[in-house]
Amino acid sequence: MFGDLRRFDTGSPWGVDWFREWLDEIFPEPGATDIRAVPRGTYPMINIGRTDDAVRVYVFAAGLTAGDLELSLQDNVLTVRGERNAAADESEGDERRPYFRRERANGGFARSIALPEGLDADRAEARWHHGVFEITLPKREELKPRRIEIQAA
Known part of the structure; x- marks a missing residue:
């Protein structure tokens, strides 16, 4: 029809x-x-938050594993690179696919995000859990807020 x-x-x-x-x-x-x-169409989507101790970056990249993503930090710019390959059912068969609409793009991607000053890149950590990458960038000790005790006169 x-x-x-x-x-x-x-x-x-x-x-x-x-x-x-x-x-x-x-x-x-x-x-x-x-x-x-x-x-x-920006990919991957990213959330950035901060606490008194660190800046946390969440990269939402469903379908990717820890080995599919490359992270680098230079001059307070975090760069996220990777490649999204076609799903198994998309890579097989001829040119005519049984899709009416395809919104998932394939191929390489890269995003660069400027981060605040004062982060300790040497102590940065990254974790992956079900397509969400959490990057923790601790603040340098001298930039963390300190409590000042008030003494009575």
Whole structure:
């Protein structure tokens, strides 16, 4: 009944991608103008938080293992690199796939995030649990908040 369903040709200026971008300009998503907003399709998504002792970075990369991701820190810039390969059912068969829509992109990716000053990169730790990578970057001792005792006169 439907025959061969394929994606629309996005190469022309009147393709679906052009129309979606035009609509996004007219009707932005709520929060898209927020200073913390990232462009659509940014991968992997990242949360960054801090405590008195450390800065914690959470990298959400479902389907990847600890060996699939490379982390580096230089001049307070954390770089996350890796590659997402096609799932087993996507890599087999001919060019015509039984998909009506595919939103999961494959291939290499890299993101760089500026971090605050005063982190001790030598004591950085990274953990992986079910596709969430937690990177802990301790603050240098001299930058941690200290309590000052008040003495009575």
